[in-house]
Amino acid sequence: MKKHVLLELAELNDREPAYALVHNVDLVVVRYDEEVSVLYGRCAHRGALMSDGYIDGCITCPWHGFQYRPEDGCSPPPFTEKIATYELQLDGDTVLLNPKALSDGTERPVTIIDELIDTATAQTHSERQNNA
Numbered sequence: 029m030k031k032h033v034l035l036e037l038a039e040l041n042d043r044e045p046a047y048a049l050v051h052n053v054d055l056v057v058v059r060y061d062e063e064v065s066v067l068y069g070r071c072a073h074r075g076a077l078m079s080d081g082y083i084d085g086c087i088t089c090p091w092h093g094f095q096y097r098p099e100d101g102c103s104p105p106p107f108t109e110k111i112a113t114y115e116l117q118l119d120g121d122t123v124l125l126n127p128k129a130l131s132d133g134t135e136r137p138v139t140i141i142d143e144l145i146d147t148a149t150a151q152t153h154s155e156r157q158n159n160a
């Protein structure tokens with residue numbers, strides 16, 4: 029699957045939703061502590077842009093307050109709304125997105141910045157060894 033360059037880590041502020049448009053689909057990107065999440069960017073209620081919302085444990089819609097958990101796009105119980113999630117990868121400081129949406133409410137693999145940086149570093153080291 030071809031990965032899409034989404035943005036640079038430096039463009040993401042902690043707990044500030046960011047907007048992205050990929051293949052004409054609105055997305056919301058969220059960094060919270062050392063994790064990054066990408067969800068479908070429109071609220072399941074009436075389609076507000078989730079990037080205009082705020083982070084309060086969940087991503088909270090700016091219009092009527094629907095909330096979605098960043099790890100799976102599900103509203104917390106007792107609510108049942110869901111939005112799609114996306115897989116991410118980190119290449120150095122660049123956040124790469126698999127543009128194929130996971131099903132609404134699918135828990136995506138946690139994207140932890142430090143681990144990904146370590147992985148990227150390890151691959152680079154490994155490549156160096158192969159080239160030696």
Ligand code: FES
Pocket residue numbers: 071072073074075076089090091092093094
């Ligand atoms: S549009 Fe999001 S809660 Fe209404």
